[in-house]
Amino acid sequence: MWRVGTVVALHDETATARTITLKVPDWPNHVGGQHVDVRLTASDGYSTVRSYSIASAPGPQGRIELTIERLPNGEVSPYLAQELAVGDRLELRGPIGGWFVWRSEQTEPIQLIAGGSGIVPLMAMIRSRASAASTAPFRLLYSVREPRAIFYRDELQAQSDRGHSVSITYAYTRATPKDWPRPPSRIDAALIANTTWPSNLVPTCYVGGPTSFVESATDLLIAFGNGRDKVRTERFGSIGERK
């Protein structure tokens, strides 16, 4: 069934991405990692639907957050990332998906690997962990083009400072902060070996990002000894936008 959410807040994450906070009556709570379908309808009745990961933890308020990266030539994302205003209404269906999720009953080590906007469902898992007061050990390896492309920077920093509960490694592919030890490059075997959980701890791994990123990160995780059945993926590819 479709529900109508009302935009209650907007927040720019980066120059090209923003977070939309929606109040949704009768929202059935979600788990970190799930997504929603969003339906836009033009005044002549034309409508189109895209799927977006939920960024927020489940909560009692009937609020959800989506972070939308504006894609060049997109049909929907420029509307959501630029046009949409507080007070506007959006049709939503969900939550959807029962595989790429972290549930608070999970106590094993968790390895999150994000490429670009692939951070969004992983952030929902990190937030779910905090709101459930879980002590499951989390590590995040977050690959971005450049420092200013990081989503949720302050909040990630706070999570990481809080008793080292979530340990975070950034990897930059185009430009690094000043004096950064690793030159700009894609994630590789050495980075996986040095920053992710040893495979003998049998972590559950969640990898989110563009298809080529996910393919290479999962291959590296498996070469590092992680079981295929321990690696869950969410590939964005060029899905979601009309070419």
Place this chain on the structure above:
Amino acid sequence: MGTISRGFTGRRSSTDAKLPSGQYLTTDFPVLSAGPTPHIPLDRWEFVIDDGTNVLRKWDWKSFRDLPTDTITVDIHCVTRWSKLGTYWEGVSLDTLLADVKTDASYAMARSYGDYTTNLPLKDLRNNQAWIAFRFDGEDLAAEHGGPARLLVPHLYFWKSAKWVRGITLMHHDKPGFWESLGYHIYGNPWKEQRYSDDV
């Protein structure tokens, strides 16, 4: 009509008329998988039809590739809402693979390397509707798209076209596969928009 999105105009194109409701056209070939891409050497590949207890038919790569093949040009529709028109495949018809199988089963579970499963009525695999495809656009099927071979059942949402397929188990009763156990529709007809388990 649903809630109007203030200021949204959208794009329309003449091809939209050929698409099932809720789909949009893509010209590339997105990849969606729940886990890592398996890489299966051809000398270890096999395809097995069983009834849950006994192996009924079995092929290795060579005997499979000795079977007659079809070329197939079809539109495909992914539940994540992209559709791709006129995709070009080569594969072996399930009619050929099931030809000598005597069964009164009504359902099938397709099984894949990497442990993916998806369920279908057996009649949806017969009558020139389903293939084990090993070539796409004239090239060997890439691993990320399901190679060496994948099921191709284009009249259903594309998650039913199991990548890395390794066999089919015949069943008397329908049983949900991987995505069907995780909130997706048990049958998945794109023309009826049977996306999620609560769609009729």
